Amino acid sequence: MFDFSVVIESFPYILGGTFVTLKYTLLSVIFGFIVGAILALMKLSSSKVLEIFSKFYTSIFRGTPLLVQLSLIYFALPQMTGYQISAFEAGVIAFSLNSGAYVSEIIRAGIQAVDKGQFEAAVALGIRPRLMMKDIIFPQAIKNILPALVNEFVNLLKESALISIIGEADLLRRANIIAAEKYIYFEPLMAVGFIYYVLVILFSKMATILEQRLNKSD
């Protein structure tokens, strides 16, 4: 009934899509983390303006569909600026900006979960805010942050399938191309579904190991 030989034939092609998907996810997580860290520091800063800006940013990116954000950057930006943005650039930018909003909440919560006494002890020793964050608070917060960050990575990995809409040849897009060529849907879609699943399981497992390492000092 099912004919998986087509999938096996095009396996190298599908596998290539895995690397496209991973490249997107990885870049977006890295940039998203940078954006998120900056936003989190703004949220925790004593400046009201920065705090309001970052809260507004977060509410916009969490309050609208990612697909709308992606479309705006890919389709509307060229119209406004004349710059012909590539699907790759648009994808990474949209995912990074979106992920930054979520990551900023993760980091903020992680930092606020550090015992208040740690801030007080650092302040009482005359340690300046910048050093305190870098050497005292952040190393402790990372243990709260890391599991949630991996969740975000896994989410991003799955949501990256959206870039097939703007024509990037990621996993999902390649499955659809095969489907269109051979008039079969079930097999290629099952195949990419399986690959997504394996990747998610793999990264979750790596996170668990990393978490255990970090907890060693406790």
Next chain:
Amino acid sequence: MIKIKNLSKSFAHNNILKNISAEVAQGEVIAILGPSGSGKSTFLRCLNLLEKPTEGQIFIKQQEITAPSCRTHLIRQKIGMVFQQFNLFPHMTVLENLIYSPCQVLKESREKAIEKAETLLKKVGLFEKLSAYPSQLSGGQKQRVAIARALAMEPEVILFDEPTSALDPEMVKEVLEVIKSLAQQKMTMVIVTHEMGFAREAADKIWFLDEGKLLEVSSPKEFFKKPKTVRAQQFLEKVL
């Protein structure tokens, strides 16, 4: 050494501290006593500006630390603080806890800081715990490390915020012994405590706080024998 002038502190409309004036001389040990909720901890935390006083002035060695132009972090380097909950940095070893601020804040060389840390750890009897993490120590050991960490900054004065309240009874003594030995070396200290025996023995002066007011300043002898105020008498009847 420390001069407090008309200090008041309020949260919203709640007056925690009311017009407190007092002085601490060089090398003096002050024990702050009083019922819970009397503002003892808040008062102590005002002295290194962990709490910002609403009104009044605090001088440390003639310098007004409550002045807006005062650079708070520089003042805090000279004022050690020991907390009820120890607040050691859990991701650092005992040694790293002791050398971090001397190296990063006072810019001492690593060698000098390590040498000093080792001497201090011997002093508090924990040299063999040098490379242990705080989670591997008992409460009493943690607090002794916390005292050593404060001493590593070579402070002019150390503030103790109920240093033995979070300890199991059998560990109280080892911590109090360390504080007593500091008193003998004429370290200026202000100690919020519930340990009456310790206050009587180690303090030069008792400050009795009640409902945010400094009701009484006496020598331990006077205070425990014949307190001047009715409130202090009632307090002593309850705790002794």
